[in-house]
Amino acid sequence: MTLSVRIRHALPGLTLDAAFEAPQGVTALFGRSGAGKTTLVNAVAGLLRPDAGRVAVDDWVLFDTARGLWLPPHRRRLGYVFQEGRLFPHMTVRKNLSYGARFAPVAPNRRETDHVVEMLGIGHLLDRRPGALSGGEKQRVAVGRALLSAPRLLLMDEPLAALDEPRKAEILPYLERLRDETDLPVLYVSHSVTEIARLATTVVVLDSGRVTRAGPAAEVLSDPTAVPSFGPREAGALVPGRIAAHHPDGLTEVEISGGRLLIPRESAAPGTSLRVRIEAKDVMLSLARPEGISALNILPATVTAVTPGTGPGVAVQLRIGTDLILARITRRSAERLGIGPGLACFAVVKSVAVAKGDVGGAG
């Protein structure tokens, strides 16, 4: 299933004019506050009637100004997970979860319900009321409630933004399971590059109401021209990998196309696919293979592009094996080392973050 969206809508101070497609998997709609993300998702859900456009899931049209067609939200069958949960305060968790089922053409059966409850780890909360839940528990129930309305598509509007870091870390694995265990397309709105790097298979970058970049997550995240959108401190590439071995000194060896990376111990078994996030600020460049250095991960690389930023830094795109990563260095270093496309060098990777699952489009 693919969601195609084309929407034009004038708001005070912002004109939204965006078109994109969200295929199977998680499509992250990324943008800074005020870029028009929520407006866009509300238009898809039918909570807002845009000036013009068309929204369709495959050939099922939800909205089309050209044909004068507009389905009200309750007939769109899109599960919507809001930033603030929006659980019904007067119902128990169980009632909240089953709310959508009575309107669904085919209600989820007992086994499917149990599976969703188990997947989200909310079995012990069923008889409680929302007022007695923590923020993270509320969001997990909200995800379950949306899933159990038998939707054709899941919309998530910054579902983690209202939570603190530990709560985010608590929910992210559930969302990864959701991505990997259902074949529901998910439109995931976020302004957090970290979340996107962990969850997204496709990334759509929205800037001042326009789509500035769209494509497979690994491709968009390793694009040096997209660095200003993500911010120089957060930009970083995604690389698909596979656990090769666990070492007795607590390190795990991950095989990527351009070599091997040593990372802190991962619990998954050897052979497991994962995605490795290498942030641009954690990559140093060296013309010769460095000796006597504490960093363990030194990979041969070829410069493919150099994009100056607005400040004193430049974004350097490197090819490592068949993957692309980014390095952020100062303009002065780039000039001193003579860094330009085609140059062979070594990338010194200071730290690596790991997320489970395959990278969209590259895995």
Add this chain to the structure above:
Amino acid sequence: MTGWLGPEEWQAVALSLRVSFWATVASLPLGILVALALARWSFPGKQIVNGIVHLPLILPPVVTGYLLLLTFGTQGPVGGFLEDRLGLVFAFRWTGAALAAAVMAFPLMVRAIRLAIEAVDPKLEQAAATLGAGRIRVFATVTLPLILPGIIAGAILAFAKAMGEFGATITFVSNIPGQTQTLPSAIYAFLQVPGGETAALRLAGVSVAIAMGALLASEILARRVAKRVSGI
């Protein structure tokens, strides 16, 4: 039971209870609808509707009663129509007393319900819509349970107001014992005759007791429902 209240006094109390009960119950659906319209909908003439609803609060009750007599009296346009078509007579009947009480209590009822509706987060209703509920189902499953405390408060307030309504009632349907002589009308009548003070005092006591009972009941109910709705 009639030991300390005379038959005429009992009659007035019973009539008042009946009039107030029906005034409240019959106007409640309209009250909810009007409160909903004023709180949520935008339509031309909204301020005029708002004004008309609140008019009985500001007008002298005698004027409201007189206007009711002009409209719903047997010679009135609406009254004549209802009598011909439905056999429904308001003038000088207990039904008329109920109508007068309902009109006078309506602004209080609408106000309480409207405040409750305005306190409901429309985002919850949006969430219900995205889960597949149409407008009526959203109202029945989300909005209505959440505004229940406001509805109860509004109904009890209206009931108490109806129990005490005097001016519009006596103007519209007069003061006929057993037919339109409500509790306040009876107190008024007793005070007009020599030696009626003790009966008036007893009825005043009944009034106070009913009013206090209504207020307490509303408090208890509202607290119970608020606890349920707050989600704990």
